[in-house]
Amino acid sequence: xxxxxxxxxxxxxxxxxxxxxxxxxxxxxxxxxxxxxxxxxxxxxxxxxxxxxxxxxxxxxxxxxxxxxxxxxxxxxxxxxxxxxxxxxxxxxxxxxxxxxxxxxxxxxxxxxxxxxxxxxxxxxxxxxxxxxxxxxxxxxxxxxxxxxxxxxxxxxxxxxxxxxxxxxxxxxxxxxxxxxxxxxxxxxxxxxxxxxxxxxxxxxxxxxxxxxxxxxxxxxxxxxxxxxxxxxxxxxxxxxxxxxxxxxxxxxxxxxxxxxxxxxxxxxxxxxxxxxxxxxxxxxxxxxxxxxxxxxxxxxxxxxxxxxxxxxxxxxxxxxxxxxxxxxxxxxxxxxxxxxxxxxxxxxxxxxxxxxxxxxxxxxxxxxxxxxxxxxxxxxxxxxxxxxxxxxxxxxxxxxxxxxxxxxxxxxxxxxxxxxxxxxxxxxxxxxxxxxxxxxxxxxxxxxxxxxxxxxxxxxxxxxxxxxxxxxxxxxxxxxxxxxxxxxxxxxxxxxxxxxxxxxxxxxxxxxxxxxxxxxxxxxxxxxxxxxxxxxxxxxxxxxxxxxxxxxxxxxxxxxxxxxxxxxxxxxxxxxxxxxxxxxxxxxxxxxxxxxxxxxxxxxxxxxxxxxxxxxxxxxxxxxxxxxxxxxxxxxxxxxxxxxxxxxxxxxxxxxxxxxxxxxxxxxxxxxxxxxxxxxxxxxxxxxxxxxxxxxxxxxxxxxxxxxxxxxxxxxxxxxxxxxxxxxxxxxxxxxxxxxxxxxxxxxxxxxxxxxxxxxxxx
Numbered sequence: 001x002x003x004x005x006x007x008x009x010x011x012x013x014x015x016x017x018x019x020x021x022x023x024x025x026x027x028x029x030x031x032x033x034x035x036x037x038x039x040x041x042x043x044x045x046x047x048x049x050x051x052x053x054x055x056x057x058x059x060x061x062x063x064x065x066x067x068x069x070x071x072x073x074x075x076x077x078x079x080x081x082x083x084x085x086x087x088x089x090x091x092x093x094x095x096x097x098x099x100x101x102x103x104x105x106x107x108x109x110x111x112x113x114x115x116x117x118x119x120x121x122x123x124x125x126x127x128x129x130x131x132x133x134x135x136x137x138x139x140x141x142x143x144x145x146x147x148x149x150x151x152x153x154x155x156x157x158x159x160x161x162x163x164x165x166x167x168x169x170x171x172x173x174x175x176x177x178x179x180x181x182x183x184x185x186x187x188x189x190x191x192x193x194x195x196x197x198x199x200x201x202x203x204x205x206x207x208x209x210x211x212x213x214x215x216x217x218x219x220x221x222x223x224x225x226x227x228x229x230x231x232x233x234x235x236x237x238x239x240x241x242x243x244x245x246x247x248x249x250x251x252x253x254x255x256x257x258x259x260x261x262x263x264x265x266x267x268x269x270x271x272x273x274x275x276x277x278x279x280x281x282x283x284x285x286x287x288x289x290x291x292x293x294x295x296x297x298x299x300x301x302x303x304x305x306x307x308x309x310x311x312x313x314x315x316x317x318x319x320x321x322x323x324x325x326x327x328x329x330x331x332x333x334x335x336x337x338x339x340x341x342x343x344x345x346x347x348x349x350x351x352x353x354x355x356x357x358x359x360x361x362x363x364x365x366x367x368x369x370x371x372x373x374x375x376x377x378x379x380x381x382x383x384x385x386x387x388x389x390x391x392x393x394x395x396x397x398x399x400x401x402x403x404x405x406x407x408x409x410x411x412x413x414x415x416x417x418x419x420x421x422x423x424x425x426x427x428x429x430x431x432x433x434x435x436x437x438x439x440x441x442x443x444x445x446x447x448x449x450x451x452x453x454x455x456x457x458x459x460x461x462x463x464x465x466x467x468x469x470x471x472x473x474x475x476x477x478x479x480x481x482x483x484x485x486x487x488x489x490x491x492x493x494x495x496x497x498x499x500x501x502x503x504x505x506x507x508x509x510x511x512x513x514x515x516x517x518x519x520x521x522x523x524x525x526x527x528x529x530x531x532x533x534x535x536x537x538x539x540x541x542x543x544x545x546x547x548x549x550x551x552x553x554x555x556x557x558x559x560x561x562x563x564x565x566x567x568x569x570x571x572x573x574x575x576x577x578x579x580x581x582x583x584x585x586x587x588x589x590x591x592x593x594x595x596x597x598x599x600x601x602x603x604x605x606x607x608x609x610x611x612x613x614x615x616x617x618x619x620x621x622x623x624x625x626x627x628x629x630x631x632x633x634x635x636x637x638x639x640x641x642x643x644x645x646x647x648x649x650x651x652x653x654x655x656x657x658x659x660x661x662x663x664x665x666x667x668x669x670x671x672x673x674x675x676x677x678x679x680x681x682x683x684x685x686x687x688x689x690x691x692x693x694x695x696x697x698x699x700x701x702x703x704x705x706x707x708x709x710x711x712x713x714x715x716x717x718x719x720x721x722x723x724x725x726x727x728x729x730x731x732x733x734x735x736x737x738x739x740x741x742x743x744x745x746x747x748x749x750x751x752x753x754x755x756x757x758x759x760x761x762x763x764x
Contacts, residue, residue, distance in 0.1 A: 008309045009338035012320065013056055020058075020334065030121070035062030058334055058352050059296055068124045071715070075706040076127070079134040080104065082702035087142065090245075090695045092238040096145060102223060106215050107137035111208040118203060125201040128707070128718060132652070132725070133208035135703015136180070139659065139696040140173045140216035146692045148224050162221045170217060172666045175610050177213035179662065180655035181206040182602045186595035187651060193584050194591040197390065198648055205652075245691070252737065253687050259738045260683065266742040269735055270622065273629035280632035286556030286642040288585040289389040290716045293363040295331075295353040297370055300346070302381045302435070305532060306443040307345040308499070313337040315380055316347040322373065323351055329359040329366055368551060371432065383433045383548060388581050389717045390644070400435065400546035402558040403580035406566070407540035408573055415440065418543055421569050430561040431547040438543035442532040445501045448524045458511035459522060467509045467519070472498055501527060537577060544579055554641055555585050592647035599651050600624065603658060611665075619743050620661035623736050627657035630731020631724040638727075640720045649724030656700060656729060660736045663689045668744055678748060682741040690737070697733045701726045 011020050025034050046055055083104075088097030108130060120126055148165035152158060184202035189195070234242075259265060301319065303312055320335035327333075334350040353359065353366060361369075367386055374382035385400060406421060408414045418436065425434045447468075449461050469475070470491045478489040497503055505520040535542050549558050559582055566576050578586050600621070607617030631650055640646065668685035672678060707715070708722030 008344045010309075010313050010336065011339075012317065012335045014333055015317075015321065015324065020336070031062050031065055035060065056332055058332055058350065059294075064292075064294060065124070069122065069127060073127070075131050076134055078706045079131055079703045082705060083135055083138055083699050086695065086699050086702050087138065090691060091145075091149065092235060092241060096149070103141045103212070103215055103220060104134060104137055106219065107208050107212040108133060110211040111204050114207040115200075115204055118200075120200045120204065123200070125198065126204050128721075129201045129204040129208070131707060132704055133205055133212075135700040136205075136209055136656075137212035137215075138699050140177060140213050141220045142695045142699060143169050143173060143176075143663070143692050144216050144220045145224055146695065148221065158225060162225045166217060166221045168670065171610070172663055173213050173216055175607065175662050175666065176659040177209050178606055178610070179603050179658050180209050180652075182606050183599040183651055183655035185602055186598035187648065190591050190595055194588045194595075194644065197588075197644070201648070249687060249690055252690055253683075256683060256686060256738060256741065260679065260742055260745070263742045263746065266739045269739055270625060273625045273735075276629040277625060277632060280629075280636055284632060284635055284642045285554040286585075286589065287554040288581055288588060289643050289645060290641065290720065291364065291386055292389045292716045293356050294387050295355060295363060296387055297351045297353070297363065297367050298385045298387070299349045299351075299370065299374065300383045300385065301348060302383075303345040303379065305345055305439065305441045305529070309338055309344040312344055312347055315377065316349060319349050319374070319377060319382065322376075323349065323370070326373065327351060327366065327370070329353045329361050381433070381435060383435060385548070390584065399580040400433075400548055401555055401581045402431070402545075402547040402549065402562060403578060403582045404545045404547075404559070404562040404566070405537050405542050405577040405579050406545065406570065407537055407542045407575040407577065409540060410573065411534075411541045413573060414438075414541055414543060417570055417574065421545065421565060424565045424569055425545060425547060425562070428561050428565065430550060430553050430557050432550050433548045435546045436543055437533070437546070438531060438535055440531050441529050443527065443529055445504065446526045446528065447504070448526070450522055450524065454522050457517050457521070458513055458515075459509055459517055460512075463509050463511075464519065464522065467507055468504070471507055472504075501525065537579075540575060546580075555582065556642075558582070559585065588644045589647070592644065592651065596647070596651055596654070599654055603654060607658070607662075611669075613749055615747050615749050616665050616669075616744075619740060619747050620658050620665055622739060622743055623657045623661045623732055624654055626735045626739065627653050627728040627732035631728035633731065634723050634727020635720065638719075638723050640723060643717075643720055645717055646720035646724045649721035650728070652721075653725055653728045656725065657732045657736070659696060660693050660733065661740050663693055664736075664740050665744060665748075668741075668748070672748075679745045682744040682748075685744075686737060686741040693733070693737065697729050701729050 011018050023034070023038060025031055042055065042057075049055065084097050088094065091097060111130060111133060114120075115122070115126060144166055147169050148161045151161035151165050156164070184206040187195070187198050187202040188206075190198075299319070301312075301316060303315065316335050316337045320333050323330060323333050330351050331354050332352040334352070335347070336349075337347040338344050339346070339348055351366070351370065353363060356362075363386065367384055371384050374384060383400065388401065406414065406418065408417075418438065422434060422436060425431055447464075449464055451461065454461060454464070471493045474490055474492040476488055477491055479486050480489065481487075492498075493507075497506070502525075505518070505523065505525060507519045508516040509519060509522070511517050535544065537544075545562070547558060547562075549555065559578065563576070566574070570576070577583075604617050604621055607620055608614055611617055628650060631646075631653055635642065635646060664682070664685050667689050668681045671681035671684050676684065704722045704725045706722075707718050708726045710716065710719040710722075
């Protein structure tokens, strides 16, 4: 990029002159396919390079995509193993433990078929849905198998056990699956950024759950019948561990009986959970998504307006050289001068790091080190930037995370208020570096032609303009060939004769008589400053204030601080907006909050329809505050933030946690139809459903455990979703087993006993 046709830009790679090329995929294009084809061409080009030239790849997004997809596949395998382990530990029968190997593939293959029908690609979010589905699709099968297994242990024939056991939990399976699927309806139909991001995730996960319900009510009973023999002699491991499970149930019955005598404790627990939700809702930090380690730190460099290119180039080279000497984790350092939107006074240094497994320091640690290092260059504003995990535009990775737009119809008011706003922002501890796109320090030279004198000297004003164009513009006029090579004809005087504004007046123009007249005799020169660019946002004159965040601060805190400054400094004639990553954050927060409320409403309506009651769904919905409080507590304990992944996890958690309430309430209804009193029915239902509740909850928890532990590339962003699901489920699991039976005794409607019908085996 450095040559006679453009002498005001330059690129260096590890200190050597070079050129740069960016390959950008079109919307909807397959990044992996493009990368594969690129690497083929890249290898061919390298073979044809002359000695002394070499090619380097700075940043390749396809590598990150490949690593993420590969690690998600590994996560699926780990989740499958953990789910099978949980099933085995409860049933202690390898036939039953390995049966999910038949159930899970059917549901997951169906999920891939759904992706094919809807035209979805295999990407990080669809594979994340598959990982979570691995733990979810076995839940219904566990409920059916556990009920069948229990009846066989009590002496019932395997045929009767399969039919009656499936029939008893038919409603539960349908209700729980519909509940979990319906929570994604608001997410699927959300517009904007959040809808585009999680639509595929919601459809794939909901589809897998619905297919699993069908599989559990059809394939699961058949497999239990054909693979049966589960009433055979129990293994030694079963006999040695069964006392533990019997003791667990006995202890639960004893504690539950004592708890039901002190029913007021349920209101204390629910009230405490509501308080926790409010407290953590205010104290938890918020951001769009946790930063992932992309092995890249970018620094935008801005010098004062009018800075010569040579000085910009030397400063950029000094910064790059300091990084080469100080940053051992750097793989390649790209330094470009004159590449920014501001022209010769701007530059960029991109530090491409070694892969995460090849270095000790994290990207954040390198970023912090560079931030301190850049303070050694007070002559320029050097702003380090980490690429955002989620971006909605090609330029988003170059933007500062906080983007606050100040607008006014009166440009003078905007010019007066902007310095005060910037002073407040620079003194705020939330921010690191502050910058603004609207500047007023671009030096200009205004030339005024003395028309009377020019006419007397026989000079036309157009001739003056043409002379300046030829001397200063650097315009390409023609090509010519010499010795088989093509050369350019560029109109421009030598750099030494155009460095100072006064050099303009030393130029000559030819008059109508053919004589040369010095411009000093014709023009008056005035130096001033003005904005290099005027900006508009929604038709208002605007200025966008950008900021990096201080260490430990989040995007939510940055936006809140900007709004506080705006309220303090700006009057009622100003309008403010968010842009870039800040706008994405605000949009995602409002969308997910709306989806959360709508999901609660949908679940309540679905349960009211299925239970034919408005009371019992409300009892089941009491599990939601228990789970949300547990999720927020888990985020706080793990020092994580509220972000788009944790918010989607909470929406998903609503559907997951209601399963436990449905199991208890539906079984209690069956007990009451059989003639038990309300309190006794609630007690027996909770005790009888203890094992399936534990199994399904732990299967889901262990299925999401690889996500919670942050295994694989890009796991930093997905971890909050796993923490929310696992923490919320475990917290709600413990409390649900006590709160729901008590609330059932207080709120459930009265039911009349219904005679039961026996089922016989036609093959006997």
